[in-house]
Amino acid sequence: MRRHKNTLIALGLVLIAIVLQTTLFNQVRPFAIAPALVLLTVIACARYLEPEAALMVGFTAGIVSDLVGGSSLGLWAITMTVVAFATVKLRHYEVGGVLVVAAGIFGLTFAGQLLYAIVGTLFGQGTISRPDLWKQLLFPALWNVVLAAPIFWVSTLTMRRDERRWAL
């Protein structure tokens, strides 16, 4: 029951992140590039979910992002599933401290977006040939490190740290 409750909370947080990503960050775009808020929310929630639930939340977040985005359906679903899986596998390093967490968020966001660019190119989106690709990968990753504190605080508050179960 608790597990399902956390999954529902995670889906609610993802929905809020998608609304904020498409409205707030439609207007607030430092250097013309927005943070990857949905990706960050998936990372934040995957820390506290059962591995299977984390994967399902990642996939669902990706599908909804694809539906409201302009690219082919399934590309963000693949990306966010991989990011959720990587988070589940790496989350036990969180005890290493703030710097480890920051590096993890930066790395997961950067790698997730690079994966999206590669998969997007395979499906004809032309993402990897963009002249400012490095900006598209780097800036959201930096943004996400900055936004991690409030997002992690909200996810911890709503999903309660004491219920966390690590991967076996």
Added chain:
Amino acid sequence: MFPTGRRFDRVTALFMSLLAAGFVIATFDVRTAETGIADTMRGGAATLLAPIQRGADLVISPVVSFFDGISNLAGLSDENLRLQEQVRGLELRLRETSALERKVEELEAINDLAPPLELASVSARVYSSGASSFDHVKYILKGIDDGIAIGQAVIDERGLIGRVDAVTASTARVRLLTDPVVSVGVRVQQTNETGVVTGLGTATLRLDMFDATTPVTRGSVVVTDGSRFPPGIVVGYVTESADAEVNFVLQTGVETAARFSKIDYVKVIVGWSPLDAEVELEPTLIEPPSFVNPAGDPQ
């Protein structure tokens, strides 16, 4: 396939299944573009999320404007002086323009020319964007009920923004010019030769001219050629001069006229279809405005 039943295997199996599902969905979507169930799902998602996004936009916009205003206070004094100077210049130009307008009216009367066609358009507010920085789409609060249809040109006061590529009863998705999957037929005004601009994900587009015989110069105005959109809409300005070489494609950059980072309202041209191209008049020559800075930073 995963007979052990251990936890790790279940997770890995689910992971692989979801990846496979993602690839199948993506392939299916690409293969059935604009005809498949995926577009129906997109329409449904847009319809469901639109009220929430509109509500969020109503709350967020004033807050963002407030903070924008505070951050701009420091620059207001300089801006004020610059605007005063600009107003004086514009007043001078207005007097010159009035004289020219009278001349044009006389010439039109003499030549019995019809005035340029006024195309019907619908104004719309932008309320949302795509879900990531990789998405070059905007959502507007007008749809089928307002006469919006797929393929129509979307403009702002500076020039072409993009085209409508998905529409529901009350909302529409605009695919921006900057999207790498968007190509637009254009004409360089100064040479009157045609080419194609393609998005690169930035404010600079790539211009390819396959049959160019004369060079293009930096700052030249690039307008739509009338093949898909109404002719004469400003697309942008050439950023680098380029020579036409026989049997080679002339390739250069075009800075977009529209400022994609600041789009609040747009106009959708609803009163034109490519079939109208044959009856259009030759569009008038458009001068690059004073704000054009082809070599400057992206807008």
